[in-house]
């Protein structure tokens with residue numbers, strides 16, 4: 001049987017963990033103190049504090065009402081024991097107490113559930129908005145799958161805590177405060193015995209709780225790693241198939257799944273200890289009360305009604321203690337989730353608007369790159385003293401070889417990176433003074449690696465404005481030499497492009513992304529190597545359409561290919577991050593420098609025509 005068959009893998013995944021696997025190293029981040037991590041939720045809870053206070057009050061009063069129940073029963077039993085027959089008052093009392101308790105608990109639970117749902121919604125939206133504003137460094141630091149796990153699984157742990165476990169914690173606090181008062185009134189001696197057991201149980205469970213919380217963080221981190229592994233693998237599925245790497249991918253995933261299972265297993269073991277401890281404590285307490293209390297009744301030191309009431313109070317306490325394992329576990333899990341969630345929420349976006357950022361500045365399209373230097377955090381100097389003056393309406397081509405700094409320059413122009421030295425001016429205004437929204441609306445950047453959403457051609461091309469007319473979408477598609485491809489699709493503009501454009505060729509994806517850039521009619525258009533999959537004739541046609549469409553607007557094209565540069569008004573030649581030459585095609589060709597050298601080599605070895613010519 002093939003090693004990859006579902007049964008083989010189910011067997012391998014479902015087996016018991018080996019001792020080596022149990023020792024597998026795992027990553028966990030520093031643990032914040034329990035309350036510090038939950039305290040961070042304060043601002044998120046603040047809008048609901050009134051509703052929450054009502055929920056708290058209703059739940060606590062339900063337990064206060066419930067505490068009267070054993071007293072009524074005590075009275076009832078003592079009446080019967082002393083030969084009385086009128087129990088109507090006791091009966092009415094019991095029914096009244098039950099009804100009131102039910103009303104208070106229903107009200108409290110409903111309010112509390114509403115708070116948990118609203119809190120989770122706010123946390124999700126807050127996390128999503130925060131992630132939207134983060135830059136490249138952030139996404140390099142946190143794998144996408146892990147971020148997804150934090151924004152979904154961790155927030156769900158917080159919601160579940162507030163929904164269910166929080167009520168249990170209120171019950172624990174309320175019952176543990178109210179019941180002892182009533183218990184002391186029945187029998188101080190029995191109360192002392194019960195509390196001795198509780199103190200020992202409390203100390204032991206606190207020690208266990210610390211380890212459980214650490215384990216909960218590890219489990220959540222492992223879940224993040226597992227999610228990321230699946231995401232990484234499915235997004236590279238074509239490469240995996242091309243290199244027949246399915247088996248090694250499945251092994252990798254299995255290792256991650258095992259790691260996750262190991263972490264869960266560790267946590268389940270500790271949780272099991274906690275549950276056992278709670279049950280044992282309940283058993284010992286009942287034995288003590290029945291043993292000692294029974295002999296007190298025999299010696300007439302306690303009435304039968306008082307022992308029954310005491311047992312009922314014990315039952316109430318043991319009931320909440322029995323659930324406390326779950327509640328404490330959920331609390332610890334939520335606290336671990338908070339630590340993980342706030343680790344990302346605490347990260348300020350790397351690039352933000354200045355306080356007085358200009359929102360409505362008019363962009364005409366003149367660009368001045370002034371002595372720009374950029375060094376990546378790893379020390380790689382990508383651009384050195386780059387100066388460029390670009391007038392509105394110019395078609396500029398920046399030529400350079402692999403790694404010469406072309407994409408870095410375009411990312412600096414759109415403020416995806418901040419210069420290490422020098423500055424960039426747009427119509428005479430430093431781009432750091434323009435709001436990011438305005439800047440990126442004015443400067444449209446078409447990326448070198450085209451990214452498509454898993455929707456239709458039309459939705460991809462007109463992503464920024466779903467209400468654009470079909471004529472505009474067709475016009476942009478025509479300019480990007482995509483019209484024929486769309487017409488061949490079974491549903492025209494509505495044809496789905498597949499998961500991230502999986503059903504399109506590389507060249508078709510490139511053109512779709514080019515059409516998306518062209519349709520925005522931005523004052524400055526930045527095209528990063530968008531013609532590499534076009535043959536030179538199609539490229540010439542596309543460029544002449546772009547020139548026509550963008551008359552009066554600035555277009556900056558980055559390329560390796562000299563064939564693209566021929567069409568430019570002006571060419572900048574980059575050489576290892578510096579501007580080596582500037583001028584028109586003929587001027588640079590005659591100069592005999594780097595451009596002429598590139599031209600000679602590319603004419604001698606023209607790159608193959610890419611994509612389907614239209």
Ligand SMILES: Nc1ncnc2c1ncn2[C@@H]1O[C@H](COP(=O)(O)OP(=O)(O)OP(=O)(O)O)[C@@H](O)[C@H]1O
Pocket residue numbers: 376377378380381382400401402403404405406407408409448529560
């Ligand atoms: N995130 C990064 N961290 C560190 N170094 C980087 C990073 N991105 C790019 N570099 C380096 O900076 C230099 C310039 O990269 P850039 O992407 O700007 O080159 P390019 O001219 O666009 O190349 P290509 O023609 O292959 O697209 C390269 O040497 C690259 O290795």
Ligand SMILES: [Mg+2]
Pocket residue numbers: 406407408448528529
């Ligand atoms: Mg590049």
